[in-house]
Amino acid sequence: xxxxSLVSVEFKKIKHSKIFLILLAATVIxxxxxxLNAHMNFGMLAEGISPENNFFIQGFMxxxxxxxxxxxxxxxxxxxxxxxxxxxxxxxxxxxxxxxxLCLAKFVVLLVLAAMQLLMMAGMYYISAAxxxxxxxxxxxxxxxxxxxxxxxxFLSAIPMIAFFWMLSVCIQTTIFSVGIGLxxxxxxxxxxxxxxxxxxxxxxxxxxxxxxxxxLAVNLDxxxxxxxxxxxxxxxxxxxxxxxxxxxxxxxxxx
Numbered sequence: 196x197x198x199x200s201l202v203s204v205e206f207k208k209i210k211h212s213k214i215f216l217i218l219l220a221a222t223v224i225x226x227x228x229x230x231l232n233a234h235m236n237f238g239m240l241a242e243g244i245s246p247e248n249n250f251f252i253q254g255f256m257x258x259x260x261x262x263x264x265x266x267x268x269x270x271x272x273x274x275x276x277x278x279x280x281x282x283x284x285x286x287x288x289x290x291x292x293x294x295x296x297l298c299l300a301k302f303v304v305l306l307v308l309a310a311m312q313l314l315m316m317a318g319m320y321y322i323s324a325a326x327x328x329x330x331x332x333x334x335x336x337x338x339x340x341x342x343x344x345x346x347x348x349x350f351l352s353a354i355p356m357i358a359f360f361w362m363l364s365v366c367i368q369t370t371i372f373s374v375g376i377g378l379x380x381x382x383x384x385x386x387x388x389x390x391x392x393x394x395x396x397x398x399x400x401x402x403x404x405x406x407x408x409x410x411x412l413a414v415n416l417d418x419x420x421x422x423x424x425x426x427x428x429x430x431x432x433x434x435x436x437x438x439x440x441x442x443x444x445x446x447x448x449x450x451x
């Protein structure tokens with residue numbers, strides 16, 4: 196069985212799960228306050244940012260700090276639980292397929308789920324912006340290319356974080372502990388982005404990237420900007436280490 200076939204099988208397993216519903220619900224909930232408080236975006240003109248840019252970036256900041264990482268924590272655990280519940284791991288391990296391939300196939304599914312939630316985020320942004328434009332008599336809708344650029348940046352920056360969450364779900368079999376540690380690791384990201392070693396903490400990457408974009412849009416606000424060195428090398432190393440540990444540990448508990 197080749198790698199693409201394994202990925203296809205993994206998607207079939209979660210086809211009827213609650214993962215997609217959870218991702219969608221989190222995205223919808225996030226934008227409700229933005230629509231209800233759309234008028235507050237006009238108060239940011241003093242900071243040198245337009246209402247439409249503030250509407251967009253505030254929503255994505257809320258997403259990148261907690262909602263998106265939390266969704267990935269829950270997604271990783273649910274992905275693992277679908278196997279444990281139906282003893283799917285034991286069945287897959289019985290096949291003449293490398294456990295490394297099995298682990299990486301699940302990780303790819305997780306990355307696709309992350310991309311799907313960000314696409315949902317973009318869709319909800321345009322729906323919310325359209326509604327707010329009607330209620331406030333002001334055009335909050337930004338060009339699709341602008342939104343696409345931010346989504347791509349957010350997704351790429353989140354890969355090391357997702358690799359870390361996947362490692363937690365593989366190494367920690369107790370669901371409550373895996374979820375608890377994952378969610379607890381999100382909170383310090385607000386503090387970490389204000390330190391010089393933020394690049395050593397992958398959970399801070401998405402929030403740092405969006406915050407730096409906020410600084411570019413708001414002329415009168417000074418926020419730290421992304422420096423590719425040492426961020427990119429460190430992010431690659433973290434992703435490789437977390438993925439490597441996941442591949443080594445995957446299925447060990449079931450094989451005992």
